[in-house]
Amino acid sequence: MIDNYKAWNVPKICMLFPVQVAERIIATPLIGSVYVDKLVWAEERNGYYSVKSGYKLAMKCIFRNDKYHVEGNWKEIWKAHAPHKACHLLWRLCRGCIPTRRRLLERHVDCDVHCPLCEDEVEDDVHTFFTCVSTQSSWQAAGLSSVLGSAACQQGSAVDRVFALCRNEDYATIGRVATLLWSIWHNQNDKFWNDNVRSPIQIGRAAFDHWNEWFAVHKLRSNDDHDVPLVSTNRWEKPHIGWLKCNVDAAFFVGAGRTAMGACFRNNSGEFMAEITQWQQLTLSTEEGEA
Template structure:
């Protein structure tokens, strides 16, 4: 570029409204960083692998009419984060695999929350046993069963299911 052109560019006055540069987080409308937007960015770009993506309508869990800690437990249940005996064994923790209450079944999420006699008593006490033994809710794992209930039942019923799972 010619020297005179460069000098004319540098002599161009800036607008009076131009201020000094500042750091702006483009993931938020207000330009300020939030943990939520940081988490979304990480999930979108860095991890980006199907290994970490679990298919399901997660919004149905978060919309349930129940306390946040109850919905969080349900989320952990669906993500496979609860330390059931079957999960512990997968992680090479030495333990017996069967349910400590009724030794005849393997202790996994489905057994603990739906099939165990103790769980069944809880469902009956909450007047939810007929809803959960509906043909539509006979999935082979707890996550699919939870998603089916969340998709097909009212938010009130889903809230009662969430509370019963927690208790």
């Protein structure tokens, strides 16, 4: 393989470097552990492409472009005390990703642009979440009229209003608003797809109850954090080339008198090769089970 490489590349390398330098470059030995050239995705440790790492890389490239950069309190959105789907909706709203009827029309989708609830105004971000009569009626049921009716939340685009909220309110209030906006958007879709529409009072109450239930569970988990064992910093290490590594574990069900065991085999690239799981009708000690 090296001889072919030399014969094919010497003329090209000589065009860039003196002959003596080119020969030294070609004579450089390859790494002893590399037998076959292969493509490697540098964004993942195992060298394999994933959609997650590809998306992260794309976002880095996009946000370097000022055209796509939006100034705002982005970190405050993700710190809001709310279900992740509600925070995600706020992020989509600020990134202009909510498929309102006006935005769909701008994307050349043939559709009626009027709000499916009031049927009077054009359905865009501001109307859907802030100025629709049905939307404003749900604020009171959710206990958020004073927040969303403030001067800061009544001016500018939907993005301006969300970031004003992030500047002026605590994380719990931001989370309650995010949950309400999610309920409003969910109701819009339920009306369009299923012809099922709830009253503004029902939307506001559902958002209020949803957030309180989430917060109660979240607070309970926070109080129990001291009982959660710390995550181990030990990391899986690759075996040598040509070897497999077997990781084992055991689980003990004392009440049922059973011991469950499992093993996983992976090669030097971290690729899954084989596995086995089984249980036995006997009770073992920890040492015996691991053995």
